[in-house]
Amino acid sequence: MKTDTLAIHGGFEGDRESGATAVPIHQTVSYAYKTAQELADVFDGRAPGYIYTRIANPTTTALEARLTELEGGIGCIATSSGMAAIASVVIGLVKTGDEIIAAAGIFGGTVSLFENTLGRFGIKTNLVDAADTAEFAKAINDKTKLIFVETIGNPRMDVPNIPAVAGIANGFNMPLIVDNTLTTPFLIRPKEFGADIVVHSTSKFINGHGTAIGGAIIDTGNYDWANGPFEDVKQLSKKAGQLAFLAHLRNLIYRDLGGCPAPMNSFLMLQGLETLSGRMTKHCENAEKLAQYLQNHPKVCWVNYPGLESSKFHSRIAELFGGRAGGLLTFGLDDKDKAFRFIDSVKLAKNLVNLGDAKTLVIHPSSTIFHEFSLEQQKQMGVTKDMVRVSVGIEDFEDIKSDVEQAIEKAFEVEK
Amino acid sequence: MKIVVNGEQVDCGDGLTVNELLIEQKVKMPDMVSVELNGQILRRTEFEQTTLKDDDKVEFLYFMGGGNWN
Numbered sequence: 001m002k003t004d005t006l007a008i009h010g011g012f013e014g015d016r017e018s019g020a021t022a023v024p025i026h027q028t029v030s031y032a033y034k035t036a037q038e039l040a041d042v043f044d045g046r047a048p049g050y051i052y053t054r055i056a057n058p059t060t061t062a063l064e065a066r067l068t069e070l071e072g073g074i075g076c077i078a079t080s081s082g083m084a085a086i087a088s089v090v091i092g093l094v095k096t097g098d099e100i101i102a103a104a105g106i107f108g109g110t111v112s113l114f115e116n117t118l119g120r121f122g123i124k125t126n127l128v129d130a131a132d133t134a135e136f137a138k139a140i141n142d143k144t145k146l147i148f149v150e151t152i153g154n155p156r157m158d159v160p161n162i163p164a165v166a167g168i169a170n171g172f173n174m175p176l177i178v179d180n181t182l183t184t185p186f187l188i189r190p191k192e193f194g195a196d197i198v199v200h201s202t203s204k205f206i207n208g209h210g211t212a213i214g215g216a217i218i219d220t221g222n223y224d225w226a227n228g229p230f231e232d233v234k235q236l237s238k239k240a241g242q243l244a245f246l247a248h249l250r251n252l253i254y255r256d257l258g259g260c261p262a263p264m265n266s267f268l269m270l271q272g273l274e275t276l277s278g279r280m281t282k283h284c285e286n287a288e289k290l291a292q293y294l295q296n297h298p299k300v301c302w303v304n305y306p307g308l309e310s311s312k313f314h315s316r317i318a319e320l321f322g323g324r325a326g327g328l329l330t331f332g333l334d335d336k337d338k339a340f341r342f343i344d345s346v347k348l349a350k351n352l353v354n355l356g357d358a359k360t361l362v363i364h365p366s367s368t369i370f371h372e373f374s375l376e377q378q379k380q381m382g383v384t385k386d387m388v389r390v391s392v393g394i395e396d397f398e399d400i401k402s403d404v405e406q407a408i409e410k411a412f413e414v415e416k
Numbered sequence: 417m418k419i420v421v422n423g424e425q426v427d428c429g430d431g432l433t434v435n436e437l438l439i440e441q442k443v444k445m446p447d448m449v450s451v452e453l454n455g456q457i458l459r460r461t462e463f464e465q466t467t468l469k470d471d472d473k474v475e476f477l478y479f480m481g482g483g484n485w486n
Contacts, residue, residue: 013447
């Protein structure tokens with residue numbers, strides 16, 4: 001089946017008992033067994049079964065099966081948020097004294113997790129320029145355990161050369177983790193370009209309506225856990241085979257951290273997936289049109305959208321994403337005051353911390369998502385005081401353009 | 417035809433598909449099982465088309481929770 005079909009039918013063929021075609025919401029904490037022995041058998045792995053929704057839930061299982069199909073992976077664990085997904089993966093791989101390499105210019109929350117939270121446990125993060133593939137190889141030392149990139153860095157909008165970075169990771173026998181939140185499986189299956197683990201914040205384009213927080217971890221099956229440097233996963237591979245890493249998470253890391261999704265939220269993600277194809281097409285179309293409009297606007301200082309012909313990543317968008325560059329862009333309005341006045345003046349767009357919603361969203365990253373970082377750190381992350389980020393929605397383009405147009409005019413009114 | 421299922425040798429009919437093996441082995445919760453064939457996880461959409469051969473090694477793995485693999 002093709003991606004558009006898998007998004008609607010993947011992982012669920014209808015409820016066997018009721019015939020329901022929508023995935024039932026199993027709003028339960030736990031699962032009862034008739035005998036003590038039955039439950040003991042499930043705990044011992046001698047029989048299949050659900051134990052507790054923190055570990056697994058049938059509604060969430062359907063979401064995991066669908067995401068596995070969409071990413072072409074071997075298995076998935078859905079999480080309570082994108083941050084829970086990244087935390088589970090990285091904590092599942094590193095120990096005190098280890099190092100990780102991450103692209104600079106990725107989501108501020110991810111950088112904070114790596115540098116601040118994991119830094120407290122003696123994990124060192126080396127941020128490198130995602131646009132310069134050689135930097136990844138240069139940053140590797142004998143303590144490095146993994147490489148982490150976003151398909152399109154948010155908000156620096158860098159597009160790493162994923163196949164080349166995968167080649168580097170592969171050469172050093174370490175997994176490449178790719179965050180596919182901004183592009184989704186509709187623009188790229190990172191597995192096909194060498195990614196070992198794919199993570200998502202499903203709260204964004206997958207949910208698509210700003211109604212639930214969630215995340216996901218997909219093992220693409222590319223990494224050979226039986227021959228990696230992760231001793232506990234290696235041992236587990238004798239029993240769990242290719243699923244060793246996901247078993248390591250499900251039965252230890254994810255189970256212990258407690259980052260499970262609510263069944264209702266898994267249902268909302270499944271609903272979102274059904275329309276993702278149509279929404280992504282419109283997000284990409286509208287974002288490209290808005291980027292072109294802003295590029296030609298005399299009062300706009302700069303526009304950063306990798307789909308623009310003027311972007312240094314334009315050819316990579318064609319190679320990796322079939323020519324579609326997603327729904328996120330940034331632009332500059334001279335200074336912070338004008339950026340603020342622009343945000344204060346939009347009527348249709350919402351000023352909030354999210355992206356990938358059907359609605360158009362705006363934010364001033366420097367004073368919000370990145371406020372905890374110094375100006376020097378913000379510069380490395382590609383965040384500037386004059387920057388406005390726009391998550392372009394799927395409204396009629398003319399309405400989005402009119403809103404942006406009048407807000408830019410208002411941003412400059414004080415100058416008159 | 418002889419194949420190995422979860423480490424034990426099993427006699428089965430020639431040309432058996434993975435789907436048919438799930439039924440023949442009375443695998444519990446077949447919607448939830450992951451199937452590893454000769455070390456590679458099969459996609460669910462491959463269960464119907466994948467025909468087993470002599471000496472194939474099949475593992476049924478339950479990944480939906482519970483089950484202590486440690």
